[in-house]
Amino acid sequence: MKLLNSVNISFFIGLVSIFFFTGCSSKNVDNDYNKFYKNTNNSKINNSPEMHRATMRPYSVFGIKYYPEIAKIGDRFEGIASWYGPDFHSKKTSNGEIYNMYDMTAAHKTLPMNTVVRVDNLENGKSTIVRINDRGPFVSGRIIDLSNKAAHAISMVGAGTAKVKVTVLGYNGEIENSKAPAVEVIDTPKEEKIEPFEAIEIKEDNIVVTTPVSTQIGAKVANNKSSNQKIVGNSKVAIQVGAFSKLEGANKVKKDYQNKYPSKIVEYVNQNGLYKVLIKGFSSEQDAVNFRSTNGLNNAVIIK
Structure with a gap:
């Protein structure tokens, strides 16, 4: 009985130690950073x-x-x-x-x-x-x-x-600072060729995605009945391949990816003044991870 109690006490102490040191570790890391940047010349x-x-x-x-x-x-x-x-x-x-x-x-x-x-x-x-x-x-x-x-x-x-x-x-060098830099994300100039994460040929067309995701999925399937293209999934997972302050830049990159990946849905969404280009049509997060890796999109961000 004493042995059992000793084991239980040791286990309890171990758990408390884990939580205590984890919490202290996190706090100390924050303190170390603040001390380094706020209390020294590194704050400049x-x-x-x-x-x-x-x-x-x-x-x-x-x-x-x-x-x-x-x-x-x-x-x-x-x-x-x-x-x-x-x-x-x-x-x-x-x-x-x-x-x-x-x-x-x-x-x-x-x-x-x-x-x-x-x-x-x-x-x-x-x-x-x-x-x-x-x-x-x-x-x-x-x-x-x-x-x-x-x-x-x-x-x-x-x-x-x-x-x-x-x-x-x-932001701005401070942990507690939640105000992002007051600067827009600037697109490349009008005369410069817009390239996504890898260079692919720009092909102009008149497609502009303005419908919700669910409507766009249906439209994509309906428009491609005569081809071998298909949508492989309709989860909410997406791969973000670009973000633009101007619609023109987002639309060009969207078209590039539509041409390159016809089996996927490519669209842009306007969030907080930025047009974000997304590739959709994945069955799961792992499906998106595999797609990103296979197609060399290592710098793109997976959105859930």
Whole structure:
């Protein structure tokens, strides 16, 4: 009986310890970040409207076009993290700062500059919080490039990479700041060819999607009875392949994907002044994940 009680007591203490240290760990990570940026000279960051306008423009690297976009607080992304250090130390970052590999910063391909994110190492449970001040990593499958200091914080320097979860915590360099940068996402100029996440030929047509999703599904099936095309699913899962402040840019990218993936539904939706281009017609989230991987859309976002 005493042995049983001892086991129960030990089990209870173990559970309490897990919750206690998990909570403390989360709180300490937040405190470490705030102390680093608010109580030191690191709080002097470049947060000018001019910088945000410049860094929110679409850009191309290695033939792939990227569309910077404001994410919502709490949005989460999973993928591979890497880190960069000596080769870039003391050089300019994308937002004009001087890169310091001993600062708690990171590079991301599309998040606004000075977005604050929490990075959880899914391989060892360690966490850190960083501020986005650069663009990258431009390697397939990788979602964030950490500074040397941040990589040390989650014990991934030796391995070089780690599977992580990235959670958006705030804007403008502050965890509690929920006000996104007051800058629109700018499309490419009118005369420039609009390219989605991979370069495909622009083919003009007169299709404009204005109907709700359910109506569009029915219309797509009805219009394609004479072909071998089919809709593979009608779940609410979608892949977002672009976001534009102007309808023209969204419409061009929508047409590109309609031509390339005729068995899927491609449409744009207007959310908070942004036209977001979505690929739909998936039977499940895993179906969408497989489609994204198979078609090289690694930089696209899955929406549930």
